[in-house]
Structures are given as structure tokens and as C-alpha cells.
Amino acid sequence: MPRIGVFVCHCGLNIAATVDIAKVIDRVSQHPAVAHAEDYIFMCSDPGQLLVQGKIQELGLDGLVMANCSPTLHERTFRNAAALVGLNPYLVEIANIREAVSWPHMKEPERATEKAIEIILATVEKVRQNTELHTIKVPVTHSVMIIGGGVAGIQAALDCADAGLEVHLVERTSSIGGMMASLSETFPTLDCPQCILTPKMTQAGKHPNIRIHAYSEIEEVSGFVGNFQAKVRHKATYIDWSKCTGCGVCMTVCPTKKIPSEYNHGMANRTAAYIPFPQAVPNRAVIDDKNCLWLLKGKCGICAKKCPAEAIHYEDNTEIEELEIGAIIVATGMEVLPVEHFGEYGLGKIPDVVTGIQFERLLAPSGPTAGKVQRPSDGTEPKEIAFLQCIGSRDPANYKPYCSKVCCMYTGKQAMLYKHAVHDGQAFVFYIDIRSDGKGYEEFIQRAMEEEKVLYIRGKVSKVFEDEGKIVVWGTDTLTGKWIELRVDMVVLATAAVASSGVNELASKLRITTDEHGWLKEAHLKLQPVETLTAGIYLAGAAQFVKDISDTVAQASGAAAKAIALLSKDHLERVPIIACVDQDLCVGCGYCETFCAYGAIAVDPVTGKAEVNEGLCEGCGGCAAHCPSGAATLTNYGKKQVFDMITTFTNGQVVQ
Amino acid sequence: MTDKDRKGEGKAAAGDDFEPVIVGFFCNWCTASAADLAGTSRMQYPPNVRPIRVMCTGSVDTSFVLRALLEGADGVMVGGCHPGDCHYVTGNYRARRRLTGVIKILEALALDPERFRFEWISASEGAKFVKVVTEFTEDIKRMGPSPLKGL
Amino acid sequence: MAEERIIKVGKGETPSTAALAHLEQLLTSGHLDGLMIPMSMGGGRTFMHVLVTDPDALADADPFAPVMPVNGGTSVSRLTKLEAPSGRIGVVLRPCEIAAAIELHKLLQVRLGDVVVIGVDCPGTISVKDHIDLVDAGKDPLSAVAEEPGLLREACMTCDWTRVQYHDMLLGTFGSDGTHVIVVSEDETLLGGLDKAPKGALEARESTIEKIEDIRVKTTEAVEKEVDEHLQGPEGVARHWETCIVCHNCMEQCPVCYCNECFFESQTFRYEGDKMMLWARNRGSLDMPTDKAMFHLGRMAHMVATCIGCGMCTQACPVGINVGRAFKYVASRVQPVYDYKAGRSVDDPLPQATYLEDELEPR
Ligand SMILES: Cc1cc2nc3c(=O)[nH]c(=O)nc-3n(C[C@H](O)[C@H](O)[C@H](O)COP(=O)(O)OP(=O)(O)OC[C@H]3O[C@@H](n4cnc5c(N)ncnc54)[C@H](O)[C@@H]3O)c2cc1C
Ligand code: SF4
Ligand code: SF4
Ligand code: SF4
Ligand code: SF4
Ligand code: SF4
Numbered sequence A: 001m002p003r004i005g006v007f008v009c010h011c012g013l014n015i016a017a018t019v020d021i022a023k024v025i026d027r028v029s030q031h032p033a034v035a036h037a038e039d040y041i042f043m044c045s046d047p048g049q050l051l052v053q054g055k056i057q058e059l060g061l062d063g064l065v066m067a068n069c070s071p072t073l074h075e076r077t078f079r080n081a082a083a084l085v086g087l088n089p090y091l092v093e094i095a096n097i098r099e100a101v102s103w104p105h106m107k108e109p110e111r112a113t114e115k116a117i118e119i120i121l122a123t124v125e126k127v128r129q130n131t132e133l134h135t136i137k138v139p140v141t142h143s144v145m146i147i148g149g150g151v152a153g154i155q156a157a158l159d160c161a162d163a164g165l166e167v168h169l170v171e172r173t174s175s176i177g178g179m180m181a182s183l184s185e186t187f188p189t190l191d192c193p194q195c196i197l198t199p200k201m202t203q204a205g206k207h208p209n210i211r212i213h214a215y216s217e218i219e220e221v222s223g224f225v226g227n228f229q230a231k232v233r234h235k236a237t238y239i240d241w242s243k244c245t246g247c248g249v250c251m252t253v254c255p256t257k258k259i260p261s262e263y264n265h266g267m268a269n270r271t272a273a274y275i276p277f278p279q280a281v282p283n284r285a286v287i288d289d290k291n292c293l294w295l296l297k298g299k300c301g302i303c304a305k306k307c308p309a310e311a312i313h314y315e316d317n318t319e320i321e322e323l324e325i326g327a328i329i330v331a332t333g334m335e336v337l338p339v340e341h342f343g344e345y346g347l348g349k350i351p352d353v354v355t356g357i358q359f360e361r362l363l364a365p366s367g368p369t370a371g372k373v374q375r376p377s378d379g380t381e382p383k384e385i386a387f388l389q390c391i392g393s394r395d396p397a398n399y400k401p402y403c404s405k406v407c408c409m410y411t412g413k414q415a416m417l418y419k420h421a422v423h424d425g426q427a428f429v430f431y432i433d434i435r436s437d438g439k440g441y442e443e444f445i446q447r448a449m450e451e452e453k454v455l456y457i458r459g460k461v462s463k464v465f466e467d468e469g470k471i472v473v474w475g476t477d478t479l480t481g482k483w484i485e486l487r488v489d490m491v492v493l494a495t496a497a498v499a500s501s502g503v504n505e506l507a508s509k510l511r512i513t514t515d516e517h518g519w520l521k522e523a524h525l526k527l528q529p530v531e532t533l534t535a536g537i538y539l540a541g542a543a544q545f546v547k548d549i550s551d552t553v554a555q556a557s558g559a560a561a562k563a564i565a566l567l568s569k570d571h572l573e574r575v576p577i578i579a580c581v582d583q584d585l586c587v588g589c590g591y592c593e594t595f596c597a598y599g600a601i602a603v604d605p606v607t608g609k610a611e612v613n614e615g616l617c618e619g620c621g622g623c624a625a626h627c628p629s630g631a632a633t634l635t636n637y638g639k640k641q642v643f644d645m646i647t648t649f650t651n652g653q654v655v656q
Numbered sequence B: 001m002t003d004k005d006r007k008g009e010g011k012a013a014a015g016d017d018f019e020p021v022i023v024g025f026f027c028n029w030c031t032a033s034a035a036d037l038a039g040t041s042r043m044q045y046p047p048n049v050r051p052i053r054v055m056c057t058g059s060v061d062t063s064f065v066l067r068a069l070l071e072g073a074d075g076v077m078v079g080g081c082h083p084g085d086c087h088y089v090t091g092n093y094r095a096r097r098r099l100t101g102v103i104k105i106l107e108a109l110a111l112d113p114e115r116f117r118f119e120w121i122s123a124s125e126g127a128k129f130v131k132v133v134t135e136f137t138e139d140i141k142r143m144g145p146s147p148l149k150g151l
Numbered sequence C: 001m002a003e004e005r006i007i008k009v010g011k012g013e014t015p016s017t018a019a020l021a022h023l024e025q026l027l028t029s030g031h032l033d034g035l036m037i038p039m040s041m042g043g044g045r046t047f048m049h050v051l052v053t054d055p056d057a058l059a060d061a062d063p064f065a066p067v068m069p070v071n072g073g074t075s076v077s078r079l080t081k082l083e084a085p086s087g088r089i090g091v092v093l094r095p096c097e098i099a100a101a102i103e104l105h106k107l108l109q110v111r112l113g114d115v116v117v118i119g120v121d122c123p124g125t126i127s128v129k130d131h132i133d134l135v136d137a138g139k140d141p142l143s144a145v146a147e148e149p150g151l152l153r154e155a156c157m158t159c160d161w162t163r164v165q166y167h168d169m170l171l172g173t174f175g176s177d178g179t180h181v182i183v184v185s186e187d188e189t190l191l192g193g194l195d196k197a198p199k200g201a202l203e204a205r206e207s208t209i210e211k212i213e214d215i216r217v218k219t220t221e222a223v224e225k226e227v228d229e230h231l232q233g234p235e236g237v238a239r240h241w242e243t244c245i246v247c248h249n250c251m252e253q254c255p256v257c258y259c260n261e262c263f264f265e266s267q268t269f270r271y272e273g274d275k276m277m278l279w280a281r282n283r284g285s286l287d288m289p290t291d292k293a294m295f296h297l298g299r300m301a302h303m304v305a306t307c308i309g310c311g312m313c314t315q316a317c318p319v320g321i322n323v324g325r326a327f328k329y330v331a332s333r334v335q336p337v338y339d340y341k342a343g344r345s346v347d348d349p350l351p352q353a354t355y356l357e358d359e360l361e362p363r
């Protein structure tokens, strides 16, 4: 017969005022498995814990039921106390008789006492069938893989690398930098990305602990926290990067010149052999196989002839590299809704209607117009510009229900920069609300309105169309109720931000989740905003939801700190409450495998039996409930344990 | 007092003094926390529900529900995280499918399916926990002792 | 493209012997390396599946045997589960056996792709006991059924699988008035030497199928009405299983109860004496063996979503309980909830192996 000790806490009067403690002690003592039952005024206090420890040693107790507050509060306290005197912590269970009994049943002391007794007895049934468990130790790989080389990925990479971790920064385009590299200047400080981002990019490129896998994507990720295996696909560049010096000769000779530049968001063209922008890191050229004449038709080949480094070979040099990874940070950022949308505002039809990110390029000193604001249609300087906010945002009926968060601010910035460039120009901003809730943000918008005389009109635009070289904007001013018609030279649409393309496929490879719009899901919006529900995978930057640069960088450092903390030890400790499979019982039906969201249990094709991966199992117990034969179980949550608890609740004490 | 006397309350005929036995399987991450919150806020509800903490509704076996009903519970309740909020990603969706099966079996054979209740109650919904438990207790009281006991 | 051919039933032949001759030829020619086929046992008292490799051993086989002691899905599972045999094995299966094999395939207990499924039209089977009784009384079971269709098992009279739902080769007898057997297959090696099906043969089969389906639907409705009246509520359920001896034979013979050891036979259901005393005291008495309802309802919860309605459970019950009636009825109420029909297709995912985020609300 097991020797269970039951310790009942008064919690001052919190429990004792409602629950008849003496009666509880009397009744639970009668259970044959209960070797000792005792009460105390504050069991969690030092003397309380000493009392419990003393009894464990004195009476040789082999299991404890601590009847007190919710397990969320003191389960750990009592488990540690027991462990200190040699009782396996997993032989200690809490019977919650405060939150679940004395507090919600204050007016019914008798029935509360009965309920407390039953809860304790049921817990006795559970604990007597518990087995000793030992923390699972798993070794860790001291490396981090960061997916996405925007400012978030760069910041996280630098932080991790400075902490001594090996960093693999995987970026699908041929240069790191992300959206920020395409910006003109940044609100609210008006720093240019060349001034603040380029140095970070260079630093990342030179850091001895950072390896940049540019032009690469994630093929597959397996394994678990501390021990991921990643396959990274280095896409075909057709140029040997160990030879390429980034001189750019291939770009100048390439005859295919009419490809819209991704970096310039279509405001300029690029060649088929190209380096996306002068500050690119790594500064290496790639050949775009969808446009290269040689690769498509076997004609041309000029770049190979002219390349001074003889780096070009037109061979598919796709390579899959396998990496051992301890932690993963996902920083895949965002995009704006593609131009195919918003025909109603003339986008894609009227050349002088552009998106915000396109206008950034027209403002940028490094851009195709060298910072001169010019209409894409005829190169003239626009004297009047209308900026339309919330295009596709806050529009649950047609596009996205959420607020894209950065548009108010960048529209203000763009209007301001436009005024700096065209002193006699007039900027109009159509807005629904102005959201300027960051440090210095409201002041920034006020400056745009007051100093730069940007005209803010509260209202929505109903129609945008061309008329005799002008663009006509119809709308209503919702403050005055007046109908408005503006004739302007250009229109800039602050289109909704959306999650990066392909993020859903990536998420499923990583076994993390996205919300309905594709934003990566955090473990808890408030309290675990950088963690995901998959241990060892963290989020940084706009991939989780639209963010401005300050928030992006802050979260990136947060994610880096989490990864650094995780990998600061040689071993990871995991709670040993996990699934296990009785190999004789298992019939290999695979129900458990279909259940597990972590891929932690699977039927071995050779043995035909399910096996649990201790590193991956999160201990939810779902496979056990899904397994008909009872072959899969969750340790210390056996079916018989639950059955006996049920028996106690429906029939009273199980064994007399 | 023998167990039989003590359990006399469960056996009493339907009527004002019938106090049903209700077994609740509450998810550790949400409904059990909601119950804690209700307690901490000193909200009062009938003491009929006997809670069993589970890691996730996904771990609630069909046999737990049937066992409780056949062994004498007058009602069985499962409380879990709202769709999309399961701590283990999809456990609640799986539980909903699996336990809907039990409800449909009970329905098909007219075995008082109303004695089983499945609710989404998040950790912050202490008040919802109280409401559901109170209503369910009332409902079961009205239905009287379960005829499934000892079937 | 499926080819439609015909086996002519010659003088002195029956559809059974004619079809058997074709199968024998497939074995002889080496197009099949083995054949799992119903074989007469005890001088025709019953038929059991036998795995045959020697064409000469086929003499007592009958692809259309009117009795099904064990669901062939179970036997295909035994044959292919651990490791499918090498070579091409043809397995002669009735539609409800194919249905079982389909479910077992999804449960990783059968490898359907590793056998050649030879589906046969099935007008229904007689229970093993009735078949043996008829033979012992010197009667021909087939003529007996022709006279008294009510001799067929209830599962067969209410069968949902009149149209063979999956096969590599079909042996069709419906609509043929005994003069031919229709053979359909995409695999030329299985059709070797057979003539093209004459015009109208398939149409005749189709219209016979529709007629049989019609009758079976009506019978199903009648049986369901009885369930509605008698098998309802705790008393109804208790009455239905009143004579049950909790032997678990229904589970043993159920093709989709596939576990190595059934949960309901595990230690979880072995109790300390005092616990049983506790129940006895609280309830006034305790039925022994214990857990009758727990077993039947618990089994339902495990597998009724994959119950294919073959009625093997009823046939297996030593005390004559119509277990299958209850299971089939509940299955017909449970499966539609998941938009599922057990045994229909290998492509429909098992209800409990999947989920939708947006479904089954309000609960
Ligand atoms: C028009 C506009 C103007 C803005 N102006 C300002 C401003 O003035 N001030 C300010 O603070 N903020 C501004 N922002 C916001 C700013 O751009 C973001 O805060 C910032 O870019 C977010 O950085 P990130 O690294 O999270 O994402 P991103 O910059 O989007 O970087 C993500 C990176 O991940 C890569 N990637 C994506 N998917 C994959 C994959 N599957 N595998 C590998 N790599 C992948 C992408 O190629 C990209 O390089 C502006 C945004 C817009 C749209
Ligand atoms: S307990 Fe949960 S996480 Fe662990 S193997 Fe089972 S289903 Fe997967
Ligand atoms: S569900 Fe159970 S029997 Fe089936 S494979 Fe998993 S552990 Fe084995
Ligand atoms: S429960 Fe009965 S009818 Fe259903 S599949 Fe099993 S044996 Fe066939
Ligand atoms: S009743 Fe359940 S545990 Fe038993 S054999 Fe059938 S599926 Fe397996
Ligand atoms: S075969 Fe018949 S007697 Fe045996 S357990 Fe099943 S229903 Fe009961």
C-alpha cells in the first residue's frame, strides 16, 4: 500500500473559514493509502514547508497531496520542497481547495467541505498511481537561424552574433535590407536608410559569427528546440559568388533591361544580371533565369564574356545545405497589397497613381529620379498631390479589417518630404483618423500640418479618374459633410500592409501558425509576443504584425534575447510529462500521429509501432485520448488514474 | 458516515433537494484558470461540479465522458480554450470532433445527450465559467438524477 | 480506361464455376501468384477465405459463396499488415469486405495497393448458423433464399453497398440471368481472352442494382423504424443488450475493431474487490461481468464513425443480440455529421484523423 501524506492548508482563514478542516483531516485519514494527514495555517510558509519535509523523512511518505491554493501558485514550491528531501517532485500533486472550493462556495460550508474532501481523495487516487519522473535533458546546438534579412533579421543577427552564437541569416532576395532599404527617409527622425541601415548591413556582412545565406529559402525544418535540422536551398544564381567581386560589369552589358526592379518597386527597371542596389550585402550579382536570354533561348552570353572575374557559368548551381540549429527567429516582414488591387483608385491604370512604397522611391535621393519628385507619366514636377490613407485597411468588407499602422506616419513623412522637394507644391491628405502614437510621432504630424502646410481632409475618396492630364479625386469631407473635387497631378495610395508572400508555407514547415491574414502568431499577444507556441522558434519585426522600425528593432532584440537565453546552457531541461507508447499494445494505426500538432509521435515504418520524440512532445495528452487501444498514454495522466478520480467523484472513496 | 449515506444526495429523487453530481474536465490553460479567477474574484456558484484538470481538451478521452455518465455523474462538462486559442494549437478542434461523436451517439440512442456539455471558456472568462456552471447545474437539477447510472 | 468483358456460363456451368475457371486461368498463367477466395469447409456447410497458390486446390472454391463467417477485410489485413506478400495476390471480396478493407487501409492495417481486389456482386449472405442448418437439412442454401429472401442476414437486406465501390477487377452477376458474368477491369492481364460485353449487359446490371438498392433502402427504413421504437433511451438500450454475456465476440469479429488488445479488455477494467463492493453498495447491485454498457458505448465511440455495417457483430454474438442493428443505426446518425461514409472511398479522410477550424458549432 502506498504511503501518501495529505497536507491541508488553512490559508489563514481563506480556506479554514469555509472548509471544516478537522472533518477533512478525519475523513481523508480513513483512506487506506493515506499514511498521514495534517493541517497547518500557512503550508507554503517556511515552517509549513519544513513540516512537510520533516514528515516525508520521518514517515517515509511516497507521495503527497497538498490541499491548498491553485497549482498555478504553489505546485512548484511544494515539488521543490519535496525534491530537497529526496521525494520525486512528480509524486506531489495539488488539490485545489481554495480557488475551487472555499472561495466560490463561501455560503455553503458543509457542501464545500464535502467537495474539498472529494477533491483531496480524487487527488490521492491520482498521485498513488503517479510514477517518478526525471527532467529530460536535451543537448543544444549553439546556433541561431534567422529567416528574413530585413532590419529585424539584421538586428537579431547582430545581437545573437555579439553574444557569441553562430548565426545563419537566410534571405530570399540577393541582398539583406528588406523594406527599409527601399525607403527615402524614415519618420520621425528623417534619417535616411543609407545613414542608419547600411552600416548595420555591412556589420552583419563582416561579422565573424554571421553567415548570410542570400538568395536562399527554407526547404525543410525538422527536429525540435535546441536541435533543429534545417535544409536551406541556395537558389541558382548562375554566378560563382566566390569569384564575383560585385563590380557590376554584367549589369552594364546585359541587353535585357526592361525588368521592373523589385528594389524600386517598379519605379525603375533592372537588367537580367543584376545587383539589386549599390549598397547590397552581399554585394554579388545574380542572373534572373526568368529573363536571361542565354538561359531562356541560348542566345547572348555576353556577360560571361565580359565578366572580368570569369564568375559567370550559366549552370544551375542550386544547392541544398543542411544546418544544425538551436533556435530559429522568423523575421519575414511584410509587403503591401499588390498593385493588381485598387483599380477603383486608378492603380495600375493611371500611371501617376502610385503606392506609398513606390513614392518612397521617387523621394529617395538614391532612387531612379535622384530624389527629384517627378510624375512617372511625363517626368514633370507634380504641383499638387493627393495622398489617400487607409487604402485597403480598416475595410473588412473588401480588404483587410486591421489598421496598417505605419501609413498615417509615412504619409505625413512623404507629404513633408514632397514639400521639401517642391516648395510651391500643395499636398492633400485624405484620412479617416490620424494614428500617431509613438514617441515624437504626434509632434511630427503637427509639423507636417502646421509648418509644411499639408492640408488634411477627413474623409474617404469615392472615385479617382483621369481628365485632361489631371487626376480628379472625388470625395467627401466628413467633418463638414461637403462634397469635394480635387484636380491633382499625382495620387499616392497608402495601401494595406500584408504578411509576406509564402509565409503560410514557411509557417507549416516550421510548425508554427499564422492568423487568418497570414501574420505569424505569437504564444500570447500580451505576455509572450516574441515566442511562438513551438519551443525554440521566435518572431521578430513586421512578420508578426505591421510595425515601424523602432518597434521592429525592439522586438528583434527581444527575440534575440530569448534565443540567447535559451542557448546559454549546454542542456535544455524539459518537463517529463510527455506521451509514451506501449509497444505491445500499439497496433500502428497512426491515429496518434494524425493528432499531434508537433509531429512528436509517429508510426515507425519499420516496426509499425508509434514512437514518441521526447524533444518534440509538449505533453498535451491528445494522442493518448485519440489512441483507441490505450497504447499511447500521457505519463501520470493514465486512463486508470482519471477513471479512479471519476469513481471518487461519483461514488466516494475508491478503496475502502 | 458510509459512502452510501454520503452519496445519498446524488441518489435522491428529482425534487428540490436533489443535488446532482457533475464531473468537469477543465483545460489547464483556460477553463481551469477561469475557475481560479472566479474563485479569486469570490464569485459564487453551486458546488456540484467536481473538477478534473486536464492538459488540454484534446486529452479528454471519449471513455472519460462515458465512464462518468455510467458511473453516476448526473452531468459531465468539458471546458476548453476558444477555437484558435488552444495552447497546443489544435487540441480543442480535435476534441470538438471527437466529443461531438459522443454527443451524437447519446442523441441517436436517446441517452440524455443534454447531460453532456462542451464549452469554450478562456482564462479571462471567470464570469462565463460561473454562468455556465450555474446554468448547467440548474438544467441537470431540472432533469433529475441520471438514468444512465449503472446502465 | 476500364474494359468491359464477359465470361460466358456454359452448359453444366454455374456463374460460380465459370468465374472460378477464369480465376484459375489467371493463376495458372501466372498473372496472379495467389488468390484469396471463399472455399467450402466441411462439405459446403460453410465457406472461409483461403489463400490458394495451386490452381488445383481451387476445386471447392466459390467466388460468390452465400455465407461470410469472417469479414474478408480482416483477412486482407492479416495478409498485408506486417509486410505484404511478394507477387500479385488476388483477393475476392464482397462490397462490405471491400468497405472494411478501405477503412483498414486508412487505419494502416491493410495495404490495398499491394493486392488485386476482385470485387463481386453480392445479393446477400446467410448467417453461418442458418447456412449450416440448411446444408445439414439437405437443402440448397441458394434455392432456400430464393424461396424465402428473409433468410438473408439483416445487414445484407439493409446493405449500403449494392454497387461495388472499389476494385481492380469486378465480377458482376447482377442483371445476367445466369448466362454470363460481367468482368470489368483496367488491367488487360486480368481480362485475357475474354469477349467484349454485349450491348445491354451493363445496362441490365445497372437496372438490377437500382432495383436491389430500392428494396434495401426500404428495408433499412423499416429496420430504423423499429430502432426508433424499441432501441431508445436507457431502458431500450438495456433491453437490447439484456442477455449480453460481455464476451466481446462482437468486437473480435468486427473488422474495424483492429486493436492488438482491445482497450475494454485492458487492466483499466480489472478492479479491486472493494471497488466493486463500492459500486454494488451505491447502486444496490452490480452486474457481473462489469462494464457492459461501457463496452458497447465505448466501442461505439471508438469506431462507429468507421462502422461499415457488415453485421459481423450480430453474426458473432453467441446469444443472438442484433448488435449490428444498433451500430449501423448509430453509424448512420454519426457519420453524416462528419460528412463521411465509412467504406466509400480511400480518399475520404478518417473523421478523427482530421478537423476543420470552422465546424460543428454550436455544440
Ligand atoms: C511605404 C512605407 C514606408 C515606411 N516608412 C517608414 C518610416 O519612415 N519609418 C519607420 O519606422 N517605418 C517605416 N515603414 C515600416 C518599415 O518598413 C518596417 O518597419 C520594416 O521594414 C520592418 O522590418 P522587417 O525586418 O520586420 O521586415 P521587412 O523589411 O519586410 O524585411 C523582411 C525580409 O524578409 C525577407 N523574406 C520574406 N519572406 C522570406 C522567406 N520566406 N525566406 C527568406 N526571406 C524572406 C524579405 O525579402 C525581406 O528582406 C514604412 C513602410 C512602408 C510600407
Ligand atoms: S502528448 Fe501531445 S505533443 Fe506529445 S506526442 Fe502526444 S499529441 Fe504530440
Ligand atoms: S493511436 Fe495508439 S495504437 Fe494507433 S499508432 Fe498511435 S499509439 Fe499505436
Ligand atoms: S460494428 Fe458490426 S456492423 Fe459495424 S463494422 Fe463492426 S461488425 Fe460490421
Ligand atoms: S473497441 Fe476500441 S479499443 Fe476495442 S478493438 Fe475496437 S477500436 Fe480497439
Ligand atoms: S457478442 Fe453478444 S454477448 Fe458478446 S459482448 Fe457482444 S453483444 Fe455481448
Ligand code: FES
Binding pocket: B027, B028, B029, B030, B055, B056, B057, B058, B080, B081, B085, B086, B087, B088, B089, B090, B091, B092
Ligand atoms: S490547451 Fe485548452 S483546449 Fe487545448
